[in-house]
Amino acid sequence: MIKESKAMLLTGNHAVSYGAMLARPNVLPIYPITPQTPIAEKLTELQLNGELEAETITPESEHSAMAACITASLTGVRVFTATASQGLFLMHEMLHYASGARAPIVMANVNRTIGSPWGFWPDQTDSLAQRDTGWIQYYSESAQESLDTVLQAYRTAEQVLLPAMVIHEAFYVSHSLEVVDVPSRTLVDSYLPPFDPELYLDPSINRSWGNVVNQEMFWRHRKALGEAMDQALDVAAKADTEWKELTGRGYELLEAYRCEDAEVLIVTMGSMCGTAREAVDMMRDQGTAAGLLKVRLFRPFPVDMLQNLLKGVPRVMVMDRNFSPGLGGILHQEVKAAVCGMEKAPAVHGFLTGVGGLNVSPALIASLVKRTKLKQADINSIWVGEEDGE
Amino acid sequence: MENDKHYDICEENIFSSGHQACPGCGQALAFRYVLNTLGPDTIAVVPPSCAAIISGPQPYSSMRIPVYQTTLESSAASASGIKRALKSKGKDHIQAIAIAGDGGTYDIGFQALSSAAERGEDIIYFCMDNEGYMNTGTQKSSSTPHYAYTTSTPGGKTTMKKNLVEIMAAHQIPYVATATVGYLDDLVNKIKKAKEIKGTRLINILTPCLDGWGLTDSSAVGISRLAVTSGIFPLYEVENGTRYTLNYGADGTPVSEYLKVQRRYRHLQEEQINEIQAEVDLQYSILKRKIACFA
Ligand SMILES: Cc1ncc(C[n+]2csc(CCOP(=O)(O)OP(=O)(O)O)c2C)c(N)n1
Numbered sequence: 001m002i003k004e005s006k007a008m009l010l011t012g013n014h015a016v017s018y019g020a021m022l023a024r025p026n027v028l029p030i031y032p033i034t035p036q037t038p039i040a041e042k043l044t045e046l047q048l049n050g051e052l053e054a055e056t057i058t059p060e061s062e063h064s065a066m067a068a069c070i071t072a073s074l075t076g077v078r079v080f081t082a083t084a085s086q087g088l089f090l091m092h093e094m095l096h097y098a099s100g101a102r103a104p105i106v107m108a109n110v111n112r113t114i115g116s117p118w119g120f121w122p123d124q125t126d127s128l129a130q131r132d133t134g135w136i137q138y139y140s141e142s143a144q145e146s147l148d149t150v151l152q153a154y155r156t157a158e159q160v161l162l163p164a165m166v167i168h169e170a171f172y173v174s175h176s177l178e179v180v181d182v183p184s185r186t187l188v189d190s191y192l193p194p195f196d197p198e199l200y201l202d203p204s205i206n207r208s209w210g211n212v213v214n215q216e217m218f219w220r221h222r223k224a225l226g227e228a229m230d231q232a233l234d235v236a237a238k239a240d241t242e243w244k245e246l247t248g249r250g251y252e253l254l255e256a257y258r259c260e261d262a263e264v265l266i267v268t269m270g271s272m273c274g275t276a277r278e279a280v281d282m283m284r285d286q287g288t289a290a291g292l293l294k295v296r297l298f299r300p301f302p303v304d305m306l307q308n309l310l311k312g313v314p315r316v317m318v319m320d321r322n323f324s325p326g327l328g329g330i331l332h333q334e335v336k337a338a339v340c341g342m343e344k345a346p347a348v349h350g351f352l353t354g355v356g357g358l359n360v361s362p363a364l365i366a367s368l369v370k371r372t373k374l375k376q377a378d379i380n381s382i383w384v385g386e387e388d389g390e
Numbered sequence: 391m392e393n394d395k396h397y398d399i400c401e402e403n404i405f406s407s408g409h410q411a412c413p414g415c416g417q418a419l420a421f422r423y424v425l426n427t428l429g430p431d432t433i434a435v436v437p438p439s440c441a442a443i444i445s446g447p448q449p450y451s452s453m454r455i456p457v458y459q460t461t462l463e464s465s466a467a468s469a470s471g472i473k474r475a476l477k478s479k480g481k482d483h484i485q486a487i488a489i490a491g492d493g494g495t496y497d498i499g500f501q502a503l504s505s506a507a508e509r510g511e512d513i514i515y516f517c518m519d520n521e522g523y524m525n526t527g528t529q530k531s532s533s534t535p536h537y538a539y540t541t542s543t544p545g546g547k548t549t550m551k552k553n554l555v556e557i558m559a560a561h562q563i564p565y566v567a568t569a570t571v572g573y574l575d576d577l578v579n580k581i582k583k584a585k586e587i588k589g590t591r592l593i594n595i596l597t598p599c600l601d602g603w604g605l606t607d608s609s610a611v612g613i614s615r616l617a618v619t620s621g622i623f624p625l626y627e628v629e630n631g632t633r634y635t636l637n638y639g640a641d642g643t644p645v646s647e648y649l650k651v652q653r654r655y656r657h658l659q660e661e662q663i664n665e666i667q668a669e670v671d672l673q674y675s676i677l678k679r680k681i682a683c684f685a
Pocket residue numbers: 438439440441461462463490491492493494495518520522523524525526531
């Protein structure tokens with residue numbers, strides 16, 4: 001383990017900026033949006049100070065930012081960008097274009113409610129609505145994890161040639177200060193080699209991208225994209241293990257916290273994991289065998305790993321800080337699909353907690369665990385307000 | 391005008407025969423001179439348009455340079471990304487260009503283009519202006535001229551053609567020019583000139599579309615000459631937003647000569663033709679005043 005780092009007091013967003021700086025991107029096309037803006041501002045500041053050598057592009061929209069990310073990446077250089085909610089939605093067409101072009105862009109997304117009406121609150125619907133775009137998706141619960149994940153994301157993305165999103169929530173993570181270990185350049189350089197793709201846009205290589213293809217070629221292309229996603233599971237796991245060897249910090253793809261002999265296993269993502277951990281400790285102290293299963297990698301969804309961790313678990317309780325109208329909680333649906341066909345599959349309960357950025361307290365979580373123990377699982381996700389725990 | 395301008399067309403053979411443009415298409419001719427004049431140190435961005443069809447379906451390519459096909463509204467942003475990446479790698483000598491249609495330029499791609507120009511991105515943008523969405527079967531764009539028939543303006547377009555060149559000149563970029571396939575010497579000279587300049591450069595090339603305009607197979611070049619001599623599409627350039635130069639302009643040919651050979655204007659009454667003539671005369675006199683003012 002190389003102990004080379006500097007402790008700094010950073011917000012989640014600034015931690016992302018330091019992570020991006022350490023990855024040495026060549027091109028940075030970024031468009032500002034609350035609550036992502038501090039990521040962009042810190043990067044331009046680091047560039048001005050000479051700590052980051054990169055071409056910054058200040059386009060008129062997120063759509064153009066992503067368009068420039070894709071071509072810069074295809075020209076063979078490392079790129080970084082960041083966005084949130086409306087910006088991510090404006091990029092939607094280009095998100096598909098990026099994965100189709102197999103451009104290993106790394107982008108931070110700060111989860112924010114989507115209009116209308118306007119809001120600035122933590123809600124994961126923005127990034128979850130991009131789940132079919134062919135991007136690897138990591139959900140982070142702390143500033144440190146966000147910094148570390150940016151670097152892990154580059155390792156994974158560049159090995160499988162798929163773009164990756166590092167996601168944390170507005171304010172709870174993006175603007176909260178925390179002591180963060182910022183690793184040294186030497187350490188990061190030893191972990192993340194320069195981006196050196198075999199093919200890129202260059203007259204000396206003379207290859208093109210994007211021409212019209214026939215059905216069979218399209219089919220093959222989609223299949224290859226799927227195989228790269230499958231491969232990303234092992235690559236991401238290895239990227240995490242190696243990061244842990246270097247820094248002592250690893251997060252797993254799915255983290256099992258006090259899951260032994262759990263009567264109820266809480267499954268969630270992002271900032272609610274921190275609260276759930278506290279609730280689990282509290283319940284364990286009071287004799288309730290609750291545990292937490294944190295989903296850190298949402299795409300590709302680690303189905304095999306999840307099934308293994310859920311073996312013998314009687315009840316699962318999914319908490320979703322997102323909402324798909326007409327369906328319910330998105331993670332709830334994904335977990336139900338993942339356990340389908342399992343021998344002695346757990347009952348899967350789903351709660352829409354913290355939608356729109358509502359606070360979710362450890363007490364509320366404890367009351368939902370209690371309810372999960374007593375009641376049959378509903379097919380649908382159940383709405384939970386702030387008062388419902390009392 | 392200066393008809394004695396010397397030019398040589400170097401045929402670098404970057405553009406190949408066997409592409410899928412309609413035989414006689416004005417745009418294919420423009421492609422040939424654009425690419426062969428620029429040479430091999432070029433990377434092209436092409437959005438959906440007839441230009442994308444001419445580029446070729448996988449695994450074929452009509453161009454012996456790397457081509458990236460982007461989305462309809464992203465040409466200028468995509469070319470910017472390529473150029474910045476090249477710059478960061480020390481390969482600044484390679485040109486990043488966009489070859490887009492008028493729809494992809496005047497309409498849906500305009501926001502990205504305006505921003506790239508404002509940022510001074512070091513790209514050359516070629517607009518293949520055939521005055522409509524031809525790839526989707528001839529719908530109007532904001533480049534479609536007054537009274538022209540398209541499938542989305544079956545009674546004739548009720549508004550004027552947007553003046554892209556003036557808008558781009560207002561961005562004060564180093565080089566904006568009009569060109570057309572009836573004057574290949576002028577086209578080539580403008581490409582050569584643009585190639586030597588740094589910053590955002592745009593050449594709007596009038597490329598007659600046989601099907602969309604209702605032309606015979608062999609008339610693209612002739613009609614493009616009439617567009618110039620009637621004063622409808624004067625060939626000029628604007629440097630740094632202020633220096634106007636007229637290269638080829640009106641010679642007194644009435645606009646009716648230009649209109650009457652195109653199916654898209656078949657429905658016009660004399661009154662409407664007179665109206666178009668008056669509009670063209672006005673615009674032409676404004677252009678001449680600008681040229682005189684900045685001379
Ligand atoms: C976002 C989006 N909307 C619509 C289309 C469909 N489309 C493809 S080409 C085209 C027209 C392009 O017109 P223009 O740029 O003038 O090129 P031309 O076909 O005339 O060469 C349209 C509308 C698309 N590809 N993408």
